[in-house]
Amino acid sequence: MSRSDHFDAIVAGGGHNGLTAACYMARAGMRVLVVEKNDWLGGAAVSRELHAGWTYSNCSYVCSLLRPEVVRDLDLPQHGLQVIPYTGGATFTRDGDYFAYHSDHRALEREIARLSPRDVEGYERFSIAVMRQCRFIRPLLLRTPPDPVAPRPRDVAELVYLLRRFHDLGPRETGEAMRFWTASVGDYLDGFIENPLIKAHLAGSGIIGTGLGVYSPGTAYVLLHHYMGDVDGAVGAWGFARGGMGAVSGALARAFRAAGGEVVTCSGVERILVENGRVTGVALANGDTYRAPVVASGMDVKRTFLGHVEAQHLPDDFLKAVRRFKIRGSSGKINIALDAMPRFPAAPEDASFLSGDLHVSESLAELERAYDDWSVGRWSAEPYVDMLIPSRIDPTMAPPGKHMMTVFVQYAPYDPERDGRRDPAHWDEAARTAFADAVLDRIERVSPGFRDLVLHAEVRTPVDLEREVGLTEGNIFQGELTFDQLLFNRPVPGYADYRTPVKGLYLVGSSAHPGGGVMAAPGANAAREILRDARRLDRTERAFRAA
Amino acid sequence: MAFDHNRRPRAVVIGAGVNGLAAAATLAARGVDVTVVERGRGPGGMMTGAGQGELGHFVWNLHPAALAELGLGAADLGLGAEVATVLLAADGRHVVIEGEAISFADGTPHPDAAAYRALRARLARFAAVLAPLATAAPPRLGSGMLNRAGLSDLAQLARTGLGLRRLPRDARREFLRVLLSNAADLVRDELPDGPLAASLVFDAILGGRAAPGAPGTVLALLWRHAGGGRRRPAGGMAALARRIAGAAEARGVTIRYDATAAGIEVEGDRVRGLRLGSGEVIAAEMVLSSLGAMPTLRLAGPAHFDAEACRRIRGLRCEGTTARLDLRLAEMPRIEGLDGRLAGARLLLAPSVAAIEAACRPVKYGAIPASPVAEVLIEPGDGGAEGPAHLSALVQHVPYAPECGWTEAAREALAAAVIGALGTHMPGLPGLVTESRLATPRDIETMTGAPGGHWHHAELAADQMLTLRPVNGMARYASSLPGLWFCGAGAHPGGDITGLPGRNAALAAAADLGQGVTR
Numbered sequence A: 001m002s003r004s005d006h007f008d009a010i011v012a013g014g015g016h017n018g019l020t021a022a023c024y025m026a027r028a029g030m031r032v033l034v035v036e037k038n039d040w041l042g043g044a045a046v047s048r049e050l051h052a053g054w055t056y057s058n059c060s061y062v063c064s065l066l067r068p069e070v071v072r073d074l075d076l077p078q079h080g081l082q083v084i085p086y087t088g089g090a091t092f093t094r095d096g097d098y099f100a101y102h103s104d105h106r107a108l109e110r111e112i113a114r115l116s117p118r119d120v121e122g123y124e125r126f127s128i129a130v131m132r133q134c135r136f137i138r139p140l141l142l143r144t145p146p147d148p149v150a151p152r153p154r155d156v157a158e159l160v161y162l163l164r165r166f167h168d169l170g171p172r173e174t175g176e177a178m179r180f181w182t183a184s185v186g187d188y189l190d191g192f193i194e195n196p197l198i199k200a201h202l203a204g205s206g207i208i209g210t211g212l213g214v215y216s217p218g219t220a221y222v223l224l225h226h227y228m229g230d231v232d233g234a235v236g237a238w239g240f241a242r243g244g245m246g247a248v249s250g251a252l253a254r255a256f257r258a259a260g261g262e263v264v265t266c267s268g269v270e271r272i273l274v275e276n277g278r279v280t281g282v283a284l285a286n287g288d289t290y291r292a293p294v295v296a297s298g299m300d301v302k303r304t305f306l307g308h309v310e311a312q313h314l315p316d317d318f319l320k321a322v323r324r325f326k327i328r329g330s331s332g333k334i335n336i337a338l339d340a341m342p343r344f345p346a347a348p349e350d351a352s353f354l355s356g357d358l359h360v361s362e363s364l365a366e367l368e369r370a371y372d373d374w375s376v377g378r379w380s381a382e383p384y385v386d387m388l389i390p391s392r393i394d395p396t397m398a399p400p401g402k403h404m405m406t407v408f409v410q411y412a413p414y415d416p417e418r419d420g421r422r423d424p425a426h427w428d429e430a431a432r433t434a435f436a437d438a439v440l441d442r443i444e445r446v447s448p449g450f451r452d453l454v455l456h457a458e459v460r461t462p463v464d465l466e467r468e469v470g471l472t473e474g475n476i477f478q479g480e481l482t483f484d485q486l487l488f489n490r491p492v493p494g495y496a497d498y499r500t501p502v503k504g505l506y507l508v509g510s511s512a513h514p515g516g517g518v519m520a521a522p523g524a525n526a527a528r529e530i531l532r533d534a535r536r537l538d539r540t541e542r543a544f545r546a547a
Numbered sequence B: 001m002a003f004d005h006n007r008r009p010r011a012v013v014i015g016a017g018v019n020g021l022a023a024a025a026t027l028a029a030r031g032v033d034v035t036v037v038e039r040g041r042g043p044g045g046m047m048t049g050a051g052q053g054e055l056g057h058f059v060w061n062l063h064p065a066a067l068a069e070l071g072l073g074a075a076d077l078g079l080g081a082e083v084a085t086v087l088l089a090a091d092g093r094h095v096v097i098e099g100e101a102i103s104f105a106d107g108t109p110h111p112d113a114a115a116y117r118a119l120r121a122r123l124a125r126f127a128a129v130l131a132p133l134a135t136a137a138p139p140r141l142g143s144g145m146l147n148r149a150g151l152s153d154l155a156q157l158a159r160t161g162l163g164l165r166r167l168p169r170d171a172r173r174e175f176l177r178v179l180l181s182n183a184a185d186l187v188r189d190e191l192p193d194g195p196l197a198a199s200l201v202f203d204a205i206l207g208g209r210a211a212p213g214a215p216g217t218v219l220a221l222l223w224r225h226a227g228g229g230r231r232r233p234a235g236g237m238a239a240l241a242r243r244i245a246g247a248a249e250a251r252g253v254t255i256r257y258d259a260t261a262a263g264i265e266v267e268g269d270r271v272r273g274l275r276l277g278s279g280e281v282i283a284a285e286m287v288l289s290s291l292g293a294m295p296t297l298r299l300a301g302p303a304h305f306d307a308e309a310c311r312r313i314r315g316l317r318c319e320g321t322t323a324r325l326d327l328r329l330a331e332m333p334r335i336e337g338l339d340g341r342l343a344g345a346r347l348l349l350a351p352s353v354a355a356i357e358a359a360c361r362p363v364k365y366g367a368i369p370a371s372p373v374a375e376v377l378i379e380p381g382d383g384g385a386e387g388p389a390h391l392s393a394l395v396q397h398v399p400y401a402p403e404c405g406w407t408e409a410a411r412e413a414l415a416a417a418v419i420g421a422l423g424t425h426m427p428g429l430p431g432l433v434t435e436s437r438l439a440t441p442r443d444i445e446t447m448t449g450a451p452g453g454h455w456h457h458a459e460l461a462a463d464q465m466l467t468l469r470p471v472n473g474m475a476r477y478a479s480s481l482p483g484l485w486f487c488g489a490g491a492h493p494g495g496d497i498t499g500l501p502g503r504n505a506a507l508a509a510a511a512d513l514g515q516g517v518t519r
């Protein structure tokens, strides 16, 4: 491959969205370079061996949101991606009870009836209501949000499309959609379900990655954000990528290279070069410079514009909007190498739901307290944990007989409070240990002997996520998913179409619509806009349609 | 409809609060024979604790459209001048807001005054965009828009859209961004945290349960800012309530006090009248209820509503969070540097946004806040400025049903927390208290019948606003039982002393009677 330093497009940041955009562009015949600061690709979708013999999905850990259209377009299965669904999950209480979720309808009904017969019908209504919202939103994921304020003809068509969809819903359902979009997950669930444990189990999806509590308006939408995916067409289902979440990025990277794409790792973009309001290339930390008329940033909007573009090239209003973009970190993670399968005495031996998402929770009030801790700068004393043991289904994750557990923790602050001051530097060794203890002790309570099984644990705070993945403040979605930062408001009103004030510079990461998660939608949508501007759309459409 | 057109149609309005009275006057002005039944001894509802004294402090949005129906002009209300706001600061550097002037108590200009004024101006402009939505039923959305009845909604939406289009492009974008965002971030993006920032956030959370960081609180703030400055009625809320009741009577409305609605009479799936506690039945073609949705449903009987409607009404969030503390004081308290400026001012005990956030947390767990925030009004008694005085505080966020119950100890703890916090600014305050009376949300419910004692009869959050208020499917004032209408704060656009829910509901009801034209 020629080492010339001129390209048709450069992707700054090799996260899964950057790679997705890169694939579409390469397939449309562009000469594309991906620049990644780490010596591995994938950003928050990676698999890493940090303890010999164990594979950690050390950021994202489960797969569902990945758009099937992208998987098909880019032939990801041929490039090695395999997603294995899991079929259950459970929430354990401290006093030895549990609620088990089953994707099998009959089994779930029996379980709900065991805890609360009256909730069988309520759950039925709940799942119908949520599925209806999913059906409404899914088609929007792969569309560029229209600009309602200064619409161009294309936006008008898109607005009409949206209005027509509301019209088809009818007044009652439009009202329900509005309620859903503005309600808190707690209030929403209160309308369907009585049992506190079932509610606590279901509410978790409304707070993951979010600086809001179960009773904060807007969290019902976050729940939706976790329900709108699918595995093999089963909407709402989740699965493991075989080999860890790095398998998604790995397949994308292979698809990219197969289309002739080039990759530079181990050196980050220092500066995005701009001349006369046009992007001209990137300068790397190691001193290398690459030129291209198109630069696609996979970094979040704050890192891109506050870190790597000189302010003189940006309008003040835009900069102000970028500065106030809300990107609070609220999550931590612990990845654990286990000597054996932990025991959960409450659950039947070898219950299949142990292969799914496991939690320790009592009630919505307890989850709300966990949020209150965070909002004053503490990690939750009783955190919400989302733990999975992928090695039960995917033997590549740990040596035979051993297990790998991923524990997602909500909430952990970016800048812990100490003596009335908040500072990321407060995440010292002592704080990290205390945080990990809070989590491990919580697990120990429902799985006695758990701590003795721990061979190695990787503790990840929001500060670690920021340092390693570049996620500003460690926000896992590259920006909060509140309504002021969704659709035409994401990431900055007036710039929701992946374009920026700098000609040729595009945002392709999760800071853009439709937001975070291993979804590949921002990358795919942005690529479509880039190719449209490059007048290669006809070829893209072919690329998009490629079987 | 089979009405006897030889006699005037008859309506009964339940409740003589501001909205019941506005509804009654609106109907009477259209030739309807209206009786208002009120359980309490006097008019005013939540303004006056149903004629028992006073709950409210100020008026800022008693709407001209409602006043017009009552035949009142703003000048007839006996409202005083716009009051000054005094922000009590933790460090003793209190801030005084008088109209556009913002300074510290010692007269030095406030460094954030310009930023504050700019933000207020922006909010006022945005509030003006929403204003047309408040004076009509919420627009039908979805397919309802395309039939003939929906055309007026489209016109209303168009007016709102027009207001939006009049804004410069950047302001339009900003409007659509902040509409459903949270007040804490909006304010803190422009102002450093402190009393000035807190004063705006306080407007967003007063009377509700939402915390400042809750998405949707900006919408609540914008409704509030649609009105003008705060004014105190001469003679207090009781006098204002009497003026409004008098105006309704002048329109020909009959008001019956000490008359409790006990049941709505239904025949053949239509309202036929109202039964009182005494057993008396007032026959009427329509009943307009200014009570909350749940008490209204109970009066009619759930059998007249479908299961979904019952579920929605039962699911309404309506636990109040505002308590009122009244203190009789031996003399006017003093705050250094504010002598002579305390009486009649609006004092805010909310030193920072963070303090408001902290005051919002305990209520979630049924606990009484250790450091509540409050709006305080101190008025000299009859003895003049040096004589005895009266202090009242609207205290947030107080649980409706505390975990420990409203025991005497719980009541004392709350009163002590408020007096203690005020005492840090008014030395000697505890010693001045000669009498103390607390109305918890539960007490307010008992007094006025408002569900949960809630300021707005039901939380004014984005998922309970506009077409979702009081509940999806009944947001245009008509309940699903023909002849029964919602006309209180629980209906669109919500509470505060505005008269709009009552006036809008009556217009809808009159149009239904076909009386809309006989003015």
Ligand SMILES: Cc1cc2nc3c(=O)[nH]c(=O)nc-3n(C[C@H](O)[C@H](O)[C@H](O)COP(=O)(O)OP(=O)(O)OC[C@H]3O[C@@H](n4cnc5c(N)ncnc54)[C@H](O)[C@@H]3O)c2cc1C
Pocket (backbone or CB within 6 Å): A012, A013, A014, A015, A016, A017, A018, A035, A036, A037, A038, A041, A042, A043, A044, A045, A058, A059, A060, A061, A062, A063, A064, A065, A267, A268, A269, A270, A298, A299, A300, A303, A331, A332, A333, A408, A465, A468, A469, A470, A471, A475, A476, A477, A478, A508, A509, A510, A511, A515, A516, A517, A518, A519
């Ligand atoms: C702990 C955690 C758990 C999660 N769990 C899940 C989950 O289970 N399921 C799910 O669907 N989603 C999950 N998410 C969310 C999801 O992983 C992310 O939203 C998504 O991976 C973001 O992808 P992206 O490509 O948009 O951005 P990123 O992955 O953030 O990619 C940005 C890339 O840019 C690189 N970069 C940064 N600065 C520079 C520079 N100066 N020069 C060059 N490169 C640079 C970074 O190294 C990174 O590779 C999780 C996220 C986290 C952090």
Ligand SMILES: Cc1cc2nc3c(=O)[nH]c(=O)nc-3n(C[C@H](O)[C@H](O)[C@H](O)COP(=O)(O)OP(=O)(O)OC[C@H]3O[C@@H](n4cnc5c(N)ncnc54)[C@H](O)[C@@H]3O)c2cc1C
Pocket (backbone or CB within 6 Å): B014, B015, B016, B017, B018, B019, B020, B037, B038, B039, B040, B043, B044, B045, B046, B047, B050, B055, B056, B057, B058, B059, B060, B061, B259, B260, B261, B262, B290, B291, B322, B323, B324, B394, B444, B447, B448, B449, B450, B453, B454, B455, B456, B457, B487, B488, B489, B490, B494, B495, B496, B497, B498
């Ligand atoms: C403590 C407190 C302070 C407030 N301060 C202010 C303020 O300073 N400024 C402001 O603008 N707003 C204030 N508000 C809010 C405002 O008072 C209300 O939103 C508004 O008055 C509601 O008016 P309404 O007519 O809809 O209902 P209400 O005022 O509640 O009227 C309902 C009426 O129905 C009567 N009733 C109940 N049950 C029956 C029955 N079965 N039969 C017959 N009658 C019945 C009640 O006695 C009552 O009179 C305050 C609220 C509270 C709780």
